[in-house]
Amino acid sequence: MHDHAHHSHPPEARSAAMDGPHAHVFLGADHDRNARRTWAVIGITAAMMVAEIAAGTAFGSMALMADGWHMSTHAAALMITALSYGYARAHAHDPAFSFGTGKVGDLAGFASAVVLAVVSLLIGAESLWRLLNPVEIDFTQATLVAVIGLIVNLGSALLLHEGHDHGHEGGHHDHSHAHDNNLRAAYLHVLADALTSVMAIVALIAGRIGGWVWLDPVIGVVGALVIARWSWGLMQQAGGVLVDRLPADAELPGEIRAALAPVAEITDLHIWLLGPGQYGAIIALRTGTPEPAAAYRARLGDIHELAHVTIEVNPRAEPGHGHRTAERA
Template sequence: MEKSSLSGGRFFLVTVLNVVITIFEFIGGLLSGSLSLLSDAFHNFGDALSIVLSYAAHKIGGRQQTRTNTYGYRRAEILAALLNALVLVVVCVILAVEAVRRLFHPEHVQGTVMLLVAVVSFGANLLSTVLLNRGAKHNLNVRATYLHLLSDALASVGVIVGAVMITVWHVNWVDPVITILVGIYIAIESWPIVKQTLGILMEASPDLDYEAIAQDIERLPEVEGVHHLHAWQIDENNIVFSVHVNMDDLPLAEIEPIYRQIETLLCRKYNVNHVTIQAECHRGEHEALFYDQNDWRHE
């Protein structure tokens, strides 16, 4: 990913845009009586906070490894992505509850004011998404922030449609309905990020064909077996891999070239970034591919 896609200047500009539009929408929502505008204002305020959090996490994640953090600080971005996505879901639930209340007790909405504010908001949100679009393709943290902004742009479109309907047909119930629909969309789009970040934090195995990996390693002439395989992710782009390999009783100078073959295989074919290999002669040769704690206890 290009550094420009995550530059401090872009983050600062997007933050300023969201703060300005938050104030504009909040005032417009109070003047027009529109729940969807007020919900969008709170959403934009959350966006501004998430952008600051995202940028801070990105800077922290770029730090070098230390004695106390030997894998570096990349998990900071995963934590930020999870927090951003969870905040979105919570906000959607709160707004949906208020929207349901308004369905049963409709309130007057000034469609003209609502329409003007929504159009300006849409333009600002669209510009924000364009500024972060490229960075969102390769970074889960930025993708979560990008989703915030994209959902705001979509919400603004919904508010514009609702404002037109309220102005022309005076159907005030459209306002809470739009709020509910946008909330459902945002919650659905946020769930994959929540699921992926939780998986990374719980060190769930990345989606790899482990049986095929074992077969590829065992095809090497010097390798007789593979067991106790582990794989996890530091972030969405970096996979850590460890494996025990059975082979003949060879000098270390002869084992190292085999290590390099395995590392090259895993890197080029399976996009593994960091490999740890433990060579063994007969220990564990009858054990399963994946580590079983009971096997260790009976050794």
């Protein structure tokens, strides 16, 4: 017999009929809120970018103009995040997406991680160039730009931080992928900008007080390495979701085996992420006393992150009678 269940705690992942046609919407519980916050941060970043470029042009400040154009790269990356939220929502019920659009955010997160890696390379290259070819720095003006940039970026980071890496408390839950890689990508872009602002302030103060002009590019190289590390971590996490890789410490396989092992032998088990905090599973069972698939499904009821489950039950072949394939309902 072959049966499938569709059960999940987020409202948009719940189907009207468990065994009949049902929706495959596996967007994160905070999908729309995260989209609104991302657009708000884009607005803040774009306003700051325009103000800095305009002021830099009016006052002949290269520091202001450079920071303004630097912010434009992060605004572009944030657009990847925001547009992917919109695309996932618009196509959530499109039957062409067999398991919904929950992974669109991970694809966007991976793309943003690549952009972040390019940003780190550009910062590193510019810093090494300045180390070999020192330039004169207007400390007062540059420090003011860095402070303003830091304030804007910290405010943006606060908007994007909530929920970017938090799982649900208590009960059965695999914390490995409960967060939204798309939001995490936007958060890391803003955090990278904040980090460069902090390091610039430290370097500029040291340069002004101690005359350590070389410290500015050195700290730039350090910042580039830190951002590259964040980028690599995000690539691994989002990329793992895209190729259906479960992390080594995932609890879900063990929980499924513990729930079903007392009543049947699991002969095949496939688990993958459908969207933030929501998993799909295909489970093949073999037992001498087959029960309806609903009985095995009920045993998985406490594992709330299982949003779409397909169960196949096969009777154990009797000695001398060969293997008999179960009927599929």
